[in-house]
Every structure is written in C-alpha cells, then in structure tokens.
Amino acid sequence: MSIGMSEEHADLAESLRGWAAGLAGADVARAAEHEPDEAFSATWKAVVEMGVAAIGLPESLGGSDGTTLDVAVALEACAHHLVPGPLLGTAAAALLAPEAVGATVAAGGSIGLATRPGGPVWDAAGASSVVLPDPDGTWWLVPSAVLDLRPVVGLDLTRRAAPGVDLPLADLPDAVALPGLDAARVHRVVVTLAAAEAAGVARWCLDTAVAYAKVREQFGRPIGAFQAVKHLCAQMLETAEAVTAAAWDVAVASAAGEEQWAFAADVAAITCMEGAVENARTAIQVLGGIGFTFEHDAHLYYRRAQALRSLVGSPDDAAVRLADRAADGVRRQLVVDLEGRDAEVRPAVREQVAAIAALPEPERRAALADAGLLAPHWPAPYGRDADAVAQLVIDEELAAAGVERPDLVIAGWALPTIIEHGTDAQRERFVAPSLRGELVWCQLFSEPGSGSDLASLRTRAERVEGGWALTGQKVWTSLADRADWGICLARTDPDAPAHQGITYFLVDLRSPGIEVRPLREMTGEALFNEVFLDAVFVPDELVVARPGDGWRLARTTLANERVAMGSARLATSTERAVEIAAADDLGAVARAAVGRSVALSTVCSLIGLRSTLRSLAGHRPGAESSVAKLLGVRNRQDGAELVVALAGDRLALLGADAPDVWEMLNTRCLSIAGGTTQILRNIAGERLLGLPRG
Structure with a gap:
C-alpha cells in the first residue's frame, strides 16, 4: 500500500513503481560502485523525463504544481525500487526554494543539499548548485562550479555525497541568499521526504522477505510455515504499517501549520528511519545466507536505510523534542474532511443528540439505545445501518454535546451474533434490553486447556429432553460474577472434526449447576472468574442457529463494521x-x-x-x-x-x-x-x- 490514501495517489504510486522497476536501480548501483562522479547520469535523465524531480515545483516554473504529499508518494515509489541518483536533494530544494532552483530543476539539473554548516553535501555528484547554511543561520544557493566538491562512494551505494564546505559563503561568486529558510524548515522538509523513502524501503523489505519465505524450503517445508519466521514477517508488517502511517502524516501535516508539522516530523524521525533499518535487518535475517551476499539487493536497502537515518539526525534528539512539545500541550490534531457528505445527515443527528443531552444522566442510555445511537453501524431497528460518514457524524455530535456512549463490553460481541444468526424470539428477548443496560453478558469460551484454541474445547453438551445439559469448566471469564447471561461454546458432537461439532448457546447465569469462582489477578483484584458448569440445562430455544454451527458463529462480525475517529489524546x-x-x-x-x-x-x-x-x-x-x-x-x-x-x-x-x-x-x-x-x-x-x- 502506498502512503497516499486517495485513488489518484494509488494510481501515481503504481505507475511510478512499474516505471522505477524498469530502471534496475540496484544493478546500476552495483555497476557504479567505484565511480564517485556522474555515476547515475543515465538514470537521472530518465527521472527528469518522467517529471519526478519537478513534481513539487509550480507549473509556472515548469513543474506539476504538486503538494508535498504528491512528492512524498513519488519518492516512496522510487525508493521501493531503489532509484539511484540525486532525487532526494533535488526534490527537497524544489520545495524549499522553488523560485531559486525551479529553472535548473525543470531543465534537468540536480541540486545538492547540506543540512548543517560544514556537514556532508548530499547528492553532490553532478549537482548544478548546492543549498548550504553558513554558521550564522543564513541559507545560500551556491553554484557547484565555485565549490571544491569531491563526491565519494559512501555507505549508500545509490547516492553520492561530498565532504562539507568550510568557506565564507557570502563571498562566493554568484551565491544567492535564500531568505525565509531556516534550519527548522529545512529539517522538516528533509524528514518528510526521507520518511517517504523509508516507507518504500520498509515495504520492499517486507515484500521480499515474505516472497522468499513462501518458496524457500528447509526440512521439507517452506520456511514461512515455521512460527519463528512467520513472527518475523508479521513484525515487519507491523513496522511497515507504522512507517507508512507516520510518513503519510508528516507529508499531510506540511499543510497544517508549523507546530503540527514539527510534531509530525519528530514522530516520523523516530518511527520511519528506525523502522526502515529494522525491516532491512529482519529481511536479511529471513533471507539467510543469500541475504548476506553482495549480489542480493537486500544490503543496498539496508545501506539506504542507515544513510537516511544519519541524514535526519539522532532519533533520540527527535524524541526529546517530541517529549518537550507534548509537555507544552501539543498533540497531533487528527482531522477527517467529509467533503460535504455529512450535510444530509448532521442536522437530524444533532437534533436527536441535543434532546438526549437534555435528559438526566440515568435516562440517556435508554434514549441512545432507542434512537439506534449506541451501535449505529448495526442494522435497524437495533442500530441505523449507518455507513462510515454517518458513524463519524454521530461520534462528533455526541462528543460535542458531552454525551458519553456506554461501553457494551461483552454484549458488543454477543448481540451481533444474535442479530445475524438468532431467531426473532432471541432478538426480541435479548437485544434491546442489553442495549439499554438491563442485561449484562459474559463470554464462556476459554477453558483451562484451550485458551485461544477454541477448537480443542472440552465442555460438552449432551442431549436431554427439551434441550441440552452442559458440563465443563470455563476460565478467564470477566464479568461472570455479575453477568445475567453468557455466550457459551460447548461440544455437541465429540466424534466430529475439531472445528465442527461445536454449538453456540445462550446460558442463563442463574441456572442451577453454575458455580462462579473469582480469580485473583496480579493486580490483587478479581476481574476474571472460573465458571463451573455441572449438567446446566439450556433449552433448545437458546441455541443460536443450528447445533454444530458454533465455530462459524464465534467468528461473526456484522458486515457493516464499526468506524471511529481517532482522538488527539495519547494513550x-x-x-x-x-x-x-x-x-x-x-x-x-x-x-x-x-x-x-x-x-x-x-x-x-x-x-x-x-x-x-x-x-x-x-x-x-x-x-x-x-x-x-x-x-x-x-x-x-x-x-x-x-x-x-x-x-x-x-x-x-x-x-x-x-x-x-x-x-x-x-x-x-x-x-x-x-x-x-x-x-x-x-x-x-x-x-x-x-x-x-x-
């Protein structure tokens, strides 16, 4: 998935990935391993012809008038296939000083960049000009011809940097001051684009490791079948999603004001660079010996990730800044633009919510339930069949009115199953009273010997006249000490395969034969319970769906899933x-x-x-x-x-x-x-x- 969320960005990313793959960037980098100057001129010509370097320039300067997010999407796609050359420095300069560098970039030139006085000049090889700071904080655009730049082959074989410039920049011929630039803005732009590249690196590493784990065999099985490898790949997925989210957000935040952009940039500097390094490391580990060879591309991505981390500075420094920003009250303000799609829904919702807010606190839950506002994504009459837009509007209006929606707890799992698979009598008996808080539910699934492995449960249900007799032991059951009803899985056919022969019951916790024993946890409290069932009678009308359907029902979710808006508040x-x-x-x-x-x-x-x-x-x-x-x-x-x-x-x-x-x-x-x-x-x-x- 691209960092961009829109269809346009998805199309842009897909198009550029296909094009970038054809450039064979890793092969080009290896071939140019010992060439510090003009190593990637042919590739750069292709980049210019594709218009990638000029995406962030205004149309009046020969660019595409793209947003920072547009540029980030492009750089992510190029990094995914390790396009070599001076793209990062040039794209950053185009965003920082479009009027000064626009003509050069539009004509196919590249721009080098140093992020601190005397620091390395990134993308120095073949650069027409370089953006540099001097010690007093003034930023300059200096023609490369007047600088003694000596590019070297460094850690990242896909880029060339030169040692820093230690000259009085104001005295150099044709040096142009860049008013309005400061170190903070340069840092934010560099972090934003480096984060995009990190997202491309992290995703390539994930894709490559997973593809290899599916086909590489050891001990007669694909290595991806081994839990240790599976967990490594799953952790890479977690990391890639985190990197992608942070890279997307810092690009979006560039249009949200300096405070929000600075906050997002520090989040990205911590998350994206380290995430890319971590995924590159793990990819090499999954690849094994082949990943350690020079011929495999993995080490080139590892090198790129390490270099990107060095470019943006210490993640610890970013973390200290972020802690200080948070201590000053700054939070990332999450906003969803509904683009006017809420206009038809909001007035009626606002009116209903206002009426509920006017009620005494004890009466609000019933009113919310009756209005379908407790679980609006559920089907009517229990909810509103609310789509994503309507759900967000309801959440926003409830929050604005100070009306808190009560937590349904286990009822939030039990009722969807009853709604979708239960009888009319079951729905009438249980759904509305549970929504109003008149019934409390617990979940009788886990057992001492099964835990998450529900297919191995041993609680048995034996046929008796008019229903079933349940015998067994459940554990880790929260709320059992005060629940009215429980959803219970029991085995009704011991001869059926493990995932079959299980039935879904609704159990009255006041039934004879039930004993609830509190389990004291490490907190010293007793949230969980053991529940013992000794020939507990459950009538046929309290079986949900048919006997043997329990496994399928236990995995039920309504098709219209819950959508919620994230909070600016941290955990x-x-x-x-x-x-x-x-x-x-x-x-x-x-x-x-x-x-x-x-x-x-x-x-x-x-x-x-x-x-x-x-x-x-x-x-x-x-x-x-x-x-x-x-x-x-x-x-x-x-x-x-x-x-x-x-x-x-x-x-x-x-x-x-x-x-x-x-x-x-x-x-x-x-x-x-x-x-x-x-x-x-x-x-x-x-x-x-x-x-x-x-």
Missing part, C-alpha cells in the same frame, strides 16, 4: 508520562523515552485514522486495522512500564493500589486476552501475508 499511560515530564526535571535519556512513547501512541492513532479513511472511501479494512491491536497493546504495555520506571527508587514505596502500578500490572493481560500476541502474529502472517500454515 493513558503516555499522557501520564508526559505529565511527569512536564512536572519533573527529567534527564535526556528519560525524556527521550517519553518522546518515543508519544511517537508510538501517535502512530497508533494514525493507523486508526487511515483505517477510517479507507472505510470512507468504500474499501474494506486493510492491514492497518489488523496490526492496530498488536501495536496498540505494545503502546499501552510499554507506556505503563515507562511511567513506573520514571518513578525511580520511589517505586519501592508504591503498592498495587497506586494508579501507576495498577496500570502497569493490569496491562500485562493485554497481550494475552482476546488472542495472544503470538497467535495474532500467526494469523497476520497467514491471512494477510499469505504465508503457509505450520
């Missing part, structure tokens, strides 16, 4: 870490850790936003929705541990009742509940990446 523990950073005099290492937490929390929101935008465009959720839980769990767990770490030796005085300690202990369950992280990575590897089953 709870990250906000707490920022609060500590704002109040305490933390050292640079601790502040960098806070900044990294802010970056990850922001990326999680961005991934949610991209999923929402896909829904608005009428597409099914992509990989970003599938990796959201994996990244979200890491975000919450790492953030909670960071907060505790910031307490230092004061932690010795804090018990489990301290909020920060409780959060740290409680979030340990997140990588277990609802499917362990390892199981989810297996699923991602098989269903999203197409790796073979083990």
